[in-house]
Amino acid sequence: MAILPLRTKTRGPATPDNSEMDIIDETLxxxxxxxxxxxxxxxxxxxxxxIYITLYISECLKKLxxxxxxNQGLQEMHxxxxxxxxxxxxxxxxxxxxxxxxxxxxxxxFLRDYLKQLRQECGIRVAEKVFSTEDGKxxxxxxxxxxxxxxxxxxxxxxx
Numbered sequence: 001m002a003i004l005p006l007r008t009k010t011r012g013p014a015t016p017d018n019s020e021m022d023i024i025d026e027t028l029x030x031x032x033x034x035x036x037x038x039x040x041x042x043x044x045x046x047x048x049x050x051i052y053i054t055l056y057i058s059e060c061l062k063k064l065x066x067x068x069x070x071n072q073g074l075q076e077m078h079x080x081x082x083x084x085x086x087x088x089x090x091x092x093x094x095x096x097x098x099x100x101x102x103x104x105x106x107x108x109x110f111l112r113d114y115l116k117q118l119r120q121e122c123g124i125r126v127a128e129k130v131f132s133t134e135d136g137k138x139x140x141x142x143x144x145x146x147x148x149x150x151x152x153x154x155x156x157x158x159x160x
Contacts (some may be wrong), residue, residue, distance in 0.1 A: 001044035001049055002044070002049045003110075003111075004022070004023045005022060006022050006023070006117065007019070008117065008120075010117050010124075012116065012118075013113050013114050018097075023046065024118070027050050027054055027057065028080045031054060032051075034054055035058065035145055035150045036148070036149060038151060038152060040150075042047070045148055051150075052095070053099070053118070054150045055095075055151075055155045056118075056119060057122065057158055058145070058149065058150055059074060060122070060126040061126070062146050063140065064076065064146070065146045066139065068116035068137070069131070069136055070127060070136060073127040073130065074124065076126050077123030077124060079147065081120040081122075081123045082116065083121075085155070086101065087102070087115060089101025089102055089108065094153050094154070095153065113139070128145065
């Protein structure tokens with residue numbers, strides 16, 4: 001999985017990115033179109049990260065669908081980001097067939113820290129988009145995608 005720079009204020013191993021658009025912005029920009037794909041051709045390591053972020057945004061939208069305001073949404077996003085999650089190579093990771101497992105424990109910890117930072121920043125940005133309406137209520141134009149499954153997969157287990 002590619003370790004790309006992020007525009008973030010969240011602490012973690014990702015190098016800072018000062019450009020207009022990082023991988024999270026790109027994924028959010030293409031999310032509404034990509035979520036309808038049943039398959040996705042992987043051309044680079046960046047595509048693997050884009051797949052992971054797209055699946056994570058779907059999880060975020062499921063949580064945000066139950067929130068009534070932005071503060072509650074941000075709290076849900078933070079708790080989702082820091083909750084225990086599987087990384088490539090773990091038995092519960094849904095995309096083990098697409099991702100290689102880390103070479104050693106140190107690389108695995110680095111990947112977990114990077115994904116945690118990515119999840120925190122992504123959750124903040126998704127909440128900003130969903131609650132960007134004038135009345136402060138969640139945007140139905142984002143939440144309508146909460147039931148869609150990208151590539152017929154979900155990062156959470158069945159029934160969650």
